[in-house]
Every structure is written in C-alpha cells, then in structure tokens.
Amino acid sequence: MTPARPIVEARAIHKHFGALHVLRGVDFTVEERQLVFVIGPSGSGKSTLLRCLNRLEEPSSGSIIVDGVDMLDARTDINKARQRIGMVFQSFNLYPHMTALGNVMLALRKVQGLEKAEAEARAQRALDRVHLADRADHYPNQLSGGQQQRVAIARSIALEPRVMLFDEPTSALDPELVGGVLAVMRELRGDGMTMVVVSHEMSFARAAADRVVFMADGEILQQGPPAELFSAPRHERLRAFISQIERH
Amino acid sequence: MTGWERFTDSFFNARVMAQYLPKIIEGFGLTILLALCIIAAGLIAGLALAVLRALELRPLNWLIIFLVDLFRALPPLVIIVLLFFGLPSMGMELSGFASAWLALTLVLMAFSEEIFWAGITSVPKGQWEAARSTGLNFLQALGYVVLPQALRLTIPPLTNRTIAITKGTALASVVAVPDILGAASSGLSHSFNPSPLTLGALAYLVLFFPVVLLGRWIETRFAWKR
Numbered sequence: 001m002t003p004a005r006p007i008v009e010a011r012a013i014h015k016h017f018g019a020l021h022v023l024r025g026v027d028f029t030v031e032e033r034q035l036v037f038v039i040g041p042s043g044s045g046k047s048t049l050l051r052c053l054n055r056l057e058e059p060s061s062g063s064i065i066v067d068g069v070d071m072l073d074a075r076t077d078i079n080k081a082r083q084r085i086g087m088v089f090q091s092f093n094l095y096p097h098m099t100a101l102g103n104v105m106l107a108l109r110k111v112q113g114l115e116k117a118e119a120e121a122r123a124q125r126a127l128d129r130v131h132l133a134d135r136a137d138h139y140p141n142q143l144s145g146g147q148q149q150r151v152a153i154a155r156s157i158a159l160e161p162r163v164m165l166f167d168e169p170t171s172a173l174d175p176e177l178v179g180g181v182l183a184v185m186r187e188l189r190g191d192g193m194t195m196v197v198v199s200h201e202m203s204f205a206r207a208a209a210d211r212v213v214f215m216a217d218g219e220i221l222q223q224g225p226p227a228e229l230f231s232a233p234r235h236e237r238l239r240a241f242i243s244q245i246e247r248h
Numbered sequence: 249m250t251g252w253e254r255f256t257d258s259f260f261n262a263r264v265m266a267q268y269l270p271k272i273i274e275g276f277g278l279t280i281l282l283a284l285c286i287i288a289a290g291l292i293a294g295l296a297l298a299v300l301r302a303l304e305l306r307p308l309n310w311l312i313i314f315l316v317d318l319f320r321a322l323p324p325l326v327i328i329v330l331l332f333f334g335l336p337s338m339g340m341e342l343s344g345f346a347s348a349w350l351a352l353t354l355v356l357m358a359f360s361e362e363i364f365w366a367g368i369t370s371v372p373k374g375q376w377e378a379a380r381s382t383g384l385n386f387l388q389a390l391g392y393v394v395l396p397q398a399l400r401l402t403i404p405p406l407t408n409r410t411i412a413i414t415k416g417t418a419l420a421s422v423v424a425v426p427d428i429l430g431a432a433s434s435g436l437s438h439s440f441n442p443s444p445l446t447l448g449a450l451a452y453l454v455l456f457f458p459v460v461l462l463g464r465w466i467e468t469r470f471a472w473k474r
Contacts, residue, residue: 056377083383093378097396106392107382152378159382 007032007194008053008163013062015048015218022048023059024218030163035195037205037226040215041241046198049215050165053196054085067162083111086156090168092148094140100127100151101136104158112159126158127151130184146177150184157188164188166197202245206230214238261443268435268444275431276451278345282427283414283455285349290356290413291406297357298364302390312361319358324416327351332423348420356413363405367398403470407463415456428452 006029015023022045030036038046051057053064055071055078064071069081094103104123108114114122127133130150140148149169156164166185170178182204189195189208199205205212206226213223214235221235233239249257301312319327332347342350371394379389421430428451435444 054381056381079380079383079385082381085381087378087381089374089378091372091374093372093374095375095378095393095397097400106379107384110388110392111383155378155382 006030007067008196009063009065010049010053011063013049013052013064014060015045015052015057016060022218023052026062026215026218026220028213028220030194030196031210032194033192034210035189035197035208037209037212038196038198038215039200039202039205039212039241044215045218046215047167050167050196050198053163053165054082054087056087079111083107083159084162086153086159086161086164088149088152088156088164088166088169090171092140092145092152092172094148094151094155096140099137099139100132100143100154103140103151104155107155107159122158123154126154129157129187130154131180144177145173146180149173149181153181153184153188157193163194163196166195166199168198168200170199170201200245202230202242214241216241258442259446261441264435264439264441264443265447268431268439269447271426271431271435272428272444272447272451275426275428275448276455278425279417279427279451279455282345282349282352282417282420282425286352286356286414286417287410289349289353291360291410293353293357294360295364297361298368299390301361301365302368303386316358316361319354320362322355324351324355324413325419325422327354328419328423344420344423344425347423348417348425352413352416352419355416356410359409359413360406363402363409364398367402368394370401371397400470404467407466411456411459411463414459415452418452428455 008028008030010026010028013023013026013028014021024045026045026049028049038049040046048057052059053066053071055064059072062072066081067084069084070076071078071081094100095106098106101120101123104126105119108119108122109116112119124133124136127136130153132147132150132154135143135147135151138147140151143151153169169185170181173181178201182201185195185197185204186208197205197209209226211223212226212229214221214229214233214237216237222229222233222238229238230242233242297312297316301309328348328351331342331351332344335342335347368390375393375397376389379393380386384392417427418429420427421433424430426434428448432444432448432451435447436442
C-alpha cells in the first residue's frame with residue numbers, strides 16, 4: 001500500500017487566544033482511510049487543533065488542506081468544505097427541538113438541497129448505520145447519552161464526509177454507554193472512513209488506531225503506531241501521561 | 249340625592265353612556281389598530297436588531313446597544329410628545345396616531361431586542377457549532393437551529409412586555425388621538441360626567457383581558473419540555 005497524498009494536511013499551525021499560545025507550530029497529517037488518535041493532557045491544544053481542521057477555530061497562522069481544499073483561503077466556500085468534514089462533539093449538540101430524523105435531515109435538506117423523500121431515506125439509512133432506525137421519531141431528551149451521540153454520528157455520516165473528526169466523543173457518557181459509541185466508530189473504521197479522534201479511550205486507541213499523536217503544551221511531542229507509542233514512550237511527558245492514565 | 253345615587257349618576261349614567269358609546273366603539277377600533285401596528289413593527293424591528301447584534305460587528309453592536317438603552321430609558325410619553333411637537337420644527341409633521349405608533353414601536357423594539365438577544369445568547373454555543381459544522385451558513389444556523397430554541401425561551405417575558413407597552417396606546421390621547429381614552433375624555437369634557445371613562449375602562453378590559461389570557465395560554469403551550 002503506497003500512501004497517497006494525505007487527505008488532511010495541516011502545516012505550521014499556530015493559535016493564540018489573547019496572550020495564550022495554544023498551538024505552537026503543529027504539523028499534522030492524516031492519510032486516507034486512517035484512524036489517527038490524538039492524546040494529551042488537558043490544555044495541550046488537541047481539541048483546538050481538531051477544531052482548526054474545519055475552521056470552527058480560526059488558526060492565527062499556518063495552512064490547512066483537507067481533501068484538496070485550502071480551508072484558510074478566503075475564496076474557499078467554507079460551508080461547502082465543511083460538508084466533507086463530519087464533526088462529533090463531546091456534548092452531542094443535537095438540536096433539542098427536532099426528532100432524531102429531523103436532526104439528521106436538516107443539512108441534507110437545507111445545505112444539500114435534497115427533496116424531502118430523498119433526504120428522509122438517506123437520514124433513515126444513516127440512523128440504521130448507527131443502529132437507531134427504530135428511534136427516528138424520538139426527541140433528544142427521550143434518548144440516552146449514548147443514543148444521542150450515535151444520532152450525532154448519523155447526522156455527520158449522512159452528509160457522506162471524507163473525514164470525520166471526533167472531539168472526546170465518549171467523555172460525557174456514563175461508562176456503560178461508551179461501548180455502543182465505540183462499536184459504531186469501529187464499524188465506521190471498518191467501512192474505510194478516515195477518522196481523527198481526540199479521546200482518552202486508550203484501549204480503543206491501542207486496538208483501532210493506525211497512529212497515535214501525543215500533544216502537550218501546544219506541540220506534538222511524539223507520534224507513531226500505538227504499540228510503539230505505548231510500549232516505548234520516548235518522551236518524559238508521554239511516560240508520565242501514560243502512567244497517569246493507566247493508574248485509573 | 250344620596251351618596252350612592254350621586255355615585256351611580258356620575259359613573260354609571262345610562263343616558264350619558266348611551267350617548268358616547270359610539271365614540272368609544274370607534275376609539276376601541278382605533279386602539280386595536282394602533283396596538284396591532286405597534287406589536288407588528290416593534291417585534292419585527294426588535295428581532296431584526298437582535299439578529300444584527302448576533303453578527304458581532306463591534307461598532308454596529310455599540311450603536312444597537314445605545315439605541316436600545318436610549319429607548320428603554322426614555323418615558324414613552326416623552327417620546328410621543330417629542331415626536332409630535334418636536335418634529336414639525338424640523339420640517340416633518342407626524343399625525344398624533346403616527347407619533348404614538350412610532351414612539352411605542354421604538355420602545356417595544358428596544359425591550360424586545362433585549363429579550364430576543366437574551367434568548368439567542370442562552371442557546372449553547374455547541375448548537376451553533378454543530379449546525380455550522382454540517383455546512384449551514386450563519387443565517388441558516390440562526391433560523392433553523394438557534395432561533396426556534398431562543399424564541400421558546402423568550403415567549404413569557406415577551407408576552408408580558410408586549411402587553412405592558414401596548415397598554416401605552418392610551419398615551420396617544422395626549423396628542424389628540426381619539427382612541428379609547430381619547431374618546432372617553434372628550435366625552436367627559438363635553439358631558440361634565442365621568443361615565444364615559446367607566447365605559448372606556450370597560451372597553452380596555454374587554455380588549456386586554458383576552459390578550460392577557462392568550463398570553464397565559466401561549467406560555468403554557470410553549471413551555472420548554474426538558
């Protein structure tokens with residue numbers, strides 16, 4: 001397998017929040033069909049990096065190319081570009097005034113301009129992929145946290161994105177609900193979806209990631225296959241981080 | 249004449265009431281018209297300002313906040329009188345009806361902008377982010393995701409404020425608008441009997457009691473189920 005041009009290519013990303021220098025020259029790439037895990041202590045800038053990739057956060061400098069589209073070019077139609085980048089949030093962020101089906105259909109109808117029947121069929125298929133076809137008519141407050149997160153995943157995959165970004169997708173879930181969400185992510189990975197995951201689910205990272213990226217203080221300190229990173233952490237910060245996580 | 253007879257003769261004089269009833273009914277219609285014009289224009293302008301404010305353009309926001317605070321601070325009657333007596337000296341003449349409409353519209357605009365804005369800011373940022381991340385533009389995210397949630401939260405305070413400001417239509421009588429109060433007080437000065445005022449009060453009750461009840465119904469109907 002020869003790696004093609006990376007589908008996500010971020011170069012020299014800097015991000016300042018006022019006096020805070022949150023990202024300090026990060027180079028980050030993801031090849032197609034890869035699952036890349038980003039780990040690191042809180043405040044390391046991993047979520048900020050993720051949010052820069054679809055420009056929910058505006059980097060102070062650097063360049064970001066996703067699927068051949070220059071995300072930071074003022075001439076880029078950002079709304080069009082974002083459809084090819086799915087995003088799943090820690091707090092699900094489902095629209096509380098719409099059913100599960102309505103949540104998935106909204107962008108299909110309003111952004112992709114599909115007819116109602118077609119949007120509904122595609123939304124149903126997406127809900128089916130996250131095993132919630134029978135919950136289509138439920139409102140978010142009638143669903144468990146795990147189900148809500150799976151609806152949020154369906155909302156993203158219905159748009160047939162080229163890359164999916166996961167920002168701590170299981171951090172807000174009760175432990176017994178984490179498994180269902182991880183199972184859906186594993187299936188997506190099996191279908192060949194390119195995924196970037198910020199998460200503390202280390203066993204999932206070990207089992208499923210092609211590459212693990214360790215960030216601290218706005219920099220990438222070490223990256224590589226999970227086996228290499230977890231068994232031979234070169235960096236002192238990474239060693240400390242792993243032992244801390246593993247103590248739990 | 250006993251005291252009770254004097255009282256009924258003054259406030260419940262059937263002959264005087266019958267004479268001025270048609271005028272009060274005309275005033276009733278005018279008050280409704282004025283109120284509807286104020287509600288429509290005031291709420292639309294308030295919502296428009298809140299939406300503009302959500303764009304977060306700093307100089308524009310300063311201007312909006314200044315306007316809103318100005319019209320929340322000035323007594324409505326002062327604005328009406330200023331528009332009615334002040335504008336002609338600037339070469340613009342507004343009728344009494346137009347002065348009252350414009351003044352109360354500006355006041356309702358100011359108060360409703362604050363309420364709409366509070367509603368918009370109370371919707372979690374994650375809702376915007378989820379919507380924008382699926383490719384919805386700013387206005388789509390606002391219209392389909394944020395406003396429907398914000399409006400639910402704003403309905404109770406908005407209903408209260410709208411009723412309070414709409415009752416201010418009575419101030420229009422000061423600039424010679426023959427609304428309910430205008431018709432009633434001219435009845436009073438022609439007949440030297442306050443019974444037309446009683447009729448006027450009844451007319452206001454007939455007009456606003458259903459509105460208050462409607463407000464209650466709307467509040468329960470749109471109560472946020474969590």
